[in-house]
Structures are given as C-alpha cells and as structure tokens.
Amino acid sequence: MDMRPDPLVMMTSSVQDQAPKPVKVAAKNVNVYYGAKQALKDVSVDIPVKAVTAFIGPSGCGKSTFLRCINRMNDTVASCRVEGLIQIDGKDIYDPALDPVQLRARVGMVFQKPNPFPKSIYDNVAYGPRIHGLSRSKAELDEIVEHSLRKASLWEEVKDRLKDSGTGLSGGQQQRLCIARTIAINPEIILMDEPCSALDPIATARIEELMAELRSNFTIIIVTHSMQQAARVSQRTAFFHLGILVEKGETSQIFTNPTDKRTQDYITGRFG
C-alpha cells in the first residue's frame, strides 16, 4: 500500500496554516514511568491553539501515554508516574492545587473504542452538562444536547430516538455519540486516541470532516495509525518512536521533507 499522503490534501492544509499560532499546550522534558519501566523520555512539544495536531508512530511508542498526560487520565493508573512540566495556557496542570476533575472538564477525550454509557442517547450527551451544572433549565439542556449532536453530525440519525440506549447504536454512531458527549461540556481541548480505528471509511470520513469543522473552536490532538489521515486532518504532526519524540513540525514538512531518518522510514512504510 502506498503510505504517502495525497499531495492535494496536504497542499490545502499547509496553505491555510502559514501563520504560527499561539501555544495552547506546552510540554517540557516530560518523562513517564509505569512502575520501573520508562514509557516516555524527555518529551518536549508545543501544541498550537485551534488546530489539529497529529501524533504518529509505531505501536507501543507512547502516543496514548502522552495524550493521557494532558488530561491527567494517567492519575487513574496506580503504577504511572509523570515527571516534567505540562502547561495549558501557561499554567502547570500537575500543580497540586489544581483539581484533575476540573481539568478534565476542560480537556475532553474520545477513545479508540466507542464507550457510550449504558444510558439513553440523550442522557449520554447530557451527562457532562449535568455533572458540571452547565444548564439552568431543561430547555437549555435540550438545546445543548441538540447542538452537540448536530456538531457531531449525528442529530438527523437519532433525533427520533433520543430515549433509546446509546449502546444500541452502530459502532460509527457510537463514536460520534462519544464525540457529541465530549463537545457538550464545551472543552477547550479535545484529545482523540485513534478515534476511527473501529470505523468504516464512510464513518471515518464523517469524523474527519467533523474535526476540520471543530478545529475553528477547539484545540484538537489526534493519535492515528493512518498516515493519510494525519496528512488529511492535521496541521502539525509529531512523530514518536520508542518513547522519544523524534520529530515535530508542520504536517506538510513532516510528510514531504522529514529531517530524521526514522521519520522518513516510518512514513514511507519501511518499519512500524
């Protein structure tokens, strides 16, 4: 299979994003350990606001681990230890004074496998607004739910069965439901860990369109194994290998003109 990205798509994305954007997430010398095993070594990266940043790299290189550092999901893994500095809008998110629960309301996450709650479609989307008190009335909540489902381009398919269980939807619909659920809490950053790996090409295309749209309001970080997808949706790309951030930069530059030999080998499909 040809792993090189479609040059047309790349051209459009590189044309749009010439001007450097302000930094939303900044990581400096991040080391992560699972017990004695080091999963990330000295990772430093700046992630721009209102853009899609893609993390690529072979399996087990630490992409998910790094993603989970950004919303402190690693706190729920007992053996995990994070060192170094991660800032959002210049504030250290590992500051003991900061409440990780509050942080996660600002940094939403969509997982590889769709994981809707065993509740109705409506309640799935209303879950976040309810626990964070984002609506004052039922009407307002209804509006948030509809808006989020529309944003996730799921509204037309489910508007007549909002009371049905979210787990009864198809895989692609479930994933869009999870995205709607995340949008509903109006986060500043959305982390997506291989969100399309369980989906067919049509559902994948819809979610990619969605990302392009969401990018105007949110900062998006996506982990993907598909080089074409990274090239299509992202403006910036970071390549991880064996726990090291090997190379980062404009997506167009990473895919057409990588500076590191390992990056070149990976994107041309020579290993990984």
Place this chain on the structure above:
Amino acid sequence: MAGWYALLILALLTAGYVISSARARSIAGGNYAEMHSLPAYHGLYTAALAMLPALICFLIGSQLASYFATQTAIAALPGDVQNDVLKQGAALREAFNIAAGGPINSSSAEIQSAAAGYASVLSAGQWITLAIGTFTGLAGLSWGLSRVSMNFRARNGFEKLVHGLLWVCATIAVLTTIGIVFSVVGETYRFFFDPAITGKPTVFEFLFGTEWNPQAALRADQGEIQTAYGFLPLLTGTLLITTIAIAVAGPLGLFSAIYLAEYASPRFRAIAKPILEILAGIPTVVLGFFAALTVAPFIRGWGETFGLNVASESALAAGVVMGMMIIPFISSLSDDVINAVPQSLRDGAYAMGATKSETIRQVILPAALPGIVSAFMLAISRAIGETMIVVMAAGLAANLTFNPLEAVTTITVQIKTILVGDQEFDSAKTLAAFALGFVLFFVTLVLNYIALKVVQKYREQYD
C-alpha cells in the same frame, strides 16, 4: 458383590481400551494419516461398548434381585403379619438385619426363615446379575473389537456416546426437579381436597386465615384442641425477617463490594475478600446460636434502655443475623459484576470530568445493575429458605405482626416443626408441610422470575 461388579466394569473398560487400540495400531501399521480415527478413539469406543451393557445389567439386575428376595421373605412370614402393613414392615426390617449379619437371638423362627430366604435369593440374584453382566460386557467388547478397521469412524461413534451420556445426565437432573415439584403439588392437592383427611382447612382459610396452630390432639383424652391452618402469620413472619435481613445485608454488602472493587488497595482486597467469603462458610446453626445467645440479649438490653418491650426471641435478632449470613452473597457477587464493568466506561466517565463517586453512581452501578439484582435475588432466596437462625432466634410463635421486636415464625420453621419426630403420613398436619413447601416454592419462583425479567430488561451488551 458391588465390589466384584466394580472390578468387572473396570476390567471391561481397561481390556476394551487396551485390546482395541492395540488392534487399531496393528491394522494401521504406522499409517495413521490414512486411518479415519486414531487408535485411542477405537480404544475408547470399544471400552464404552463393553462397559455400557454391563452397567445396565447391574442397574436392572440389582433391583430385580432385591425385589424377588423381598417377595421370598414376605412369603415366609406368618399370614397375619403379611396382611398388616405396619407389622410386615417391622418384621422385614428385622429379617434384613439378620440377613446383613445382625444378632439372631430374640427373633422368631418365621423371621429367621424369612431372613435365610431373603439372603439366599438375593445372593443368587446378584451372582446371576454378575454372570449376565460379564457375558453382555464381553459381547459388547468383541462387537466393538470386530468393528476396528481403517475406515471405521470410531471418533464420530465416541462423539455420539458422549452426547448420549450428557443427555442422560441432563435428563436425570431435570426429571429429579420435575419429580420433586410433582410430589409437592400432589401432596398439596391431597391436603386441600382429599376427603379422607380430616381437620383440613379450605384453600381460602389457608391463604387468608390469621391463626396458625397445626397441633392436633394426639390422644382422645387430650380433649378438643382447636387446630388452625391460617398461613398469613407465617407469610408476614417470613417477609418481616427477610426484609430486615435485606435491610442489613443490602447496603452493607453492596457498599463493601463497591469499596473492595473501586477503592481498596490490592493488598487490602486480597485480605478482605477471603475473610468475607469465610463468613459465607459459617454453618447457619452457629449463626443461629450467635443470634440467640449474643444478638437477642443485646437487642433486648438495648430496647430496655429505651423503655421498649422486646421479646427474648425477636424477629429483629433473627433478621440481623440472617443479614450477616447473606452479606457475603451480595458483596462477593456484586464485587464480581462491578469488576466486570469494562474499564473503558470508567475512563469515559473520568474523561468527562466526573469524580470517582459520580462515576460509580452514574455509570458503573447502572452498568452492573443486572448482576447486582441477581445477587440480591439470590440473597433473598437464601433468606427466605433459611430455617436454623429463625428457629433459634425468632421462636415458634405464629404472631401476625409487623413489629420487629416481637417473636415471629416463618414458613420454613413451621415445615421443620411439623415434620420433626415420628409422623403419620396421612394427617392434615403433615400434609400442611407440603402446602407450605408449595407456597415457599411458588414465592421463590416468582422472585426468580422477576429477577430474570429485570436482568433481561437492563442487560447491556459489551464486547
């Protein structure tokens, strides 16, 4: 004799396997790929063919032998004993005893001759059974052996035999259950409708009567003792104690399960879980005297400090201890189902900014609900069926009350009370136990059905 038979069957099995697989090996001559079934399957097939007829002969033969032996013994008894069922039973027991090598000294000549007749017919019958068993077994073995060939499908044949064996086991299990149900239903029918039974209540009196007193007068000189078969006090007693037990065990069991599954460190969990499971292993008779000797006086003393009048045997004491008994059922099963909730759901909730307790309440418990409901239903069934604790701690008085501080009794306790000691099988009192058993069975059946429906309604599919 049974020992010889076991030896015979073992010998047939071994011989069938060894000879047949050896023969298959020699036929194949090393060329197993061409052979339909491997030698081991030929061996297993022949072994089964040798064993089955011998086993069937044994099952039928031993029954026939003891039947004819008993007939011989009866024939040897004097005429008046033969005609009286009770006397006949006693004489036969004595004869069986002698035949089994018991003391002869005080027995009459007739019984001695009955014993001798019984022993000789029985042993002859058993020898004949053994001979027929050996013969049919060998026939089966040689038939199996004759079928060994390159193309014989011993593997499929063995598969059929396994299928048959499993079918027989399943059928026996189902038939046993059906048999029990029919016997209970039949006796219950007699209790209500058999005209030969005197002093029985109507169905209406049974279901809605408020007084329970099955103690019929045993001798004429005891005078008229009024019997009453109102089942309501037993039902309320059962429900009261079960409710108390669930009120104790439900929260404690569920919350300890949540703590163990979600909060406890692996080390604490490794220690606490086995301890909880030990609680399930305590015999209920031990819990019963704990209830009667420790908990009941404690509740009584505690009641006195508040100026309450607590009976020395109270529903509360029995209910609390029964609650302790069923805690491990609830906690252990709930812990398992909570653990089975996929981690991805927890991650999803945490990623939405939910706290731990919000995640548990709003996501994990709803997802685990079917399992938790069945854990509760199992616990309730246990509580309803429990007898020992109630006998010891709640008493036998059939009071129609909802006051947990009074003595009450339950359906199971009354069944036990009625059937303890020598019984005439045909009195209304004894048959009342069957009616109670039927109601108990019905109640648990309904509970199980409700549980099943709840589980089906809320079942979530995870993959």
